[in-house]
Amino acid sequence: MSTAARRGQDAAYGLLGAPLAMAALPLFVQIPAYYASHVGLALAPLGWVLFGARLLDMLQDPVFGHLLDRSAQRQKRWMAMAGAVLAVAFVCLWKPPHDPQAAMLWLVAMLVLAYGAHSMLSIAYLSWASRLPEKGLRAVAWREAAGLAGVIVASVIPAAILAAEASQIDARITFYCAGFAALLGLALLVLLRQNPPPPQADGHHWKSALRGLWETPAFRTLLPPYLLNALSAAIAATLALFFIEDQLQQGRLAGLFLAAYFGAAALGLPLWGALSRRVGAVACWRYAMLLSVAGFIGAALLGPGDRLAFLAVCLATGAALGADLLLPPVLLARSVRQAQAVGVAFGILTMLGKLALALSGIALPLLAALDYRPGQGPSVSLPLVYALLPCLLKLLAWQVLGRYGRRFPDSGQA
Structure with missing residues (x-):
């Protein structure tokens, strides 16, 4: 062709x-x-x-x-x-x-x-x-x-x-x-x-397909970091508007920040694709996680009026999102060898993504327990849950990939 x-x-x-x-x-x-x-x-x-x-x-x-x-x-x-x-x-x-x-x-x-x-x-x-x-x-x-x-x-x-x-x-x-x-x-x-x-x-019977998937080391390895990484992104997404409105007090710019975030993700896709062909998909994904961690650490230090700094955070974390969207499906496709299990494998991956969305709801009662109230301005607890908790989850995912990533085909290490 x-x-x-x-x-x-x-x-x-x-x-x-x-x-x-x-x-x-x-x-x-x-x-x-x-x-x-x-x-x-x-x-x-x-x-x-x-x-x-x-x-x-x-x-x-x-x-x-x-x-x-x-x-x-x-x-x-x-x-x-x-x-x-x-x-x-x-x-x-x-x-x-x-x-x-x-x-x-x-x-x-x-x-x-x-x-x-x-x-x-x-x-x-x-x-x-x-x-x-x-x-x-x-x-x-x-x-x-x-x-x-x-x-x-x-x-x-x-x-x-x-x-x-x-x-x-x-x-x-x-x-x-x-x-x-x-x-x-x-x-x-x-x-x-x-x-x-x-x-x-x-x-094939579904039990046979699941058994074949579970006997694939690369498939088992992908699931924990994928869930941790998805939960990190879901928590940040759940709290983004709270952070923009209360911590930064820039609610009128929320649309601009979101557009910058998703726009950076779109622009980053071809760059992550090119990098993954050079260093391997696993190493590339780990680099993106570190970029996201750096962005969220910066966000934890922001306060009222820091709109330009937060715009930089949106660009960095948005660019990292491009790798999160691109690389896990590619790793999954390269890991699953049984043709009769491909659909089940992607079904499990999408289920984990939706589980992360559901679990991200714990961020709201956690903030309430830390005495955060929406609409009352900057809070000490809001940056902890919006920025530092996702950092912790990202670093856990990064560590798992670093420890077990060689199980993947084309697994270059970061």
Whole structure:
């Protein structure tokens, strides 16, 4: 295959990352606020609905992965069906009934459909890259860059729509949903037409697939540092707005800081890809962890008005995020040799990422126990939990990779 053709294949693969990211952020951030503020649902039952839906979302990932492994020859069909369900459920989430009780039932049904379709499509999409040349390193870079672009779009446009006058929200949401559905359909069409289908795999019992994965040292080694690193990022993400508003007292610049963070991650993707080809994926990931630690140590020293210094922190930690997005899926793809276990492996990885999101909630009661109260200005405890706790988790992940990283193929050490 020529270089131009391979780049076209990689770009065709990566495009789907944008609509998947555009759906993920509203599902976890804007939809709850929309149902509380605009639909009128009570916070307590809304919280339990979200908790139950996210718990189901986490637990179903390995099941979907195994289903995809057992029917790899039909993976394109599964992806097309999941894409259609996701598009419909996403639109329906923004169009609930006016009655609050009916809206609650509507929310439950649409969240189950949307989470399930998004998970099925994401796992199939992640495992697809493992069958591309070089285990999809360049394709993964395209995917994560498109995903970061989708995150930026989803963080700006829905927030602006919901901040508009109430009479304008419905029409603008309809337009946004139509754009999302069109982009999702286009990206799926490009992917399924231009990329080769995944190879067929013989159906195996899920216990056999799990046993084979557990007997793979590199797979076992990846899980602890991946969870620790994901938890570090999730805690920082959970507390970022608290830190910006109270510790820095720069709430009006929150959008700029987030854009700098995700923009740095997108720009860093090709640099991490090039470095990983020179020093190895493990060594490259460890370098990125150290960069993130340096950034968060700097954040722990900041106070009111330190906006330029925090912008530098966002650029450093955002650049490190690029490696977090790029390298773990590549390491996983290179580690799993059994074709019938690829989907299960990626299902477990995505489940750990969602577990990290759930566990990051411990940051809020921890801050409360340390006498932090939102809206009361700078706090001694906020930098400890926002910056230093993620540093500790990053360093633990760095240490595990340093100790056991040679179990990975292409494991260069930092």
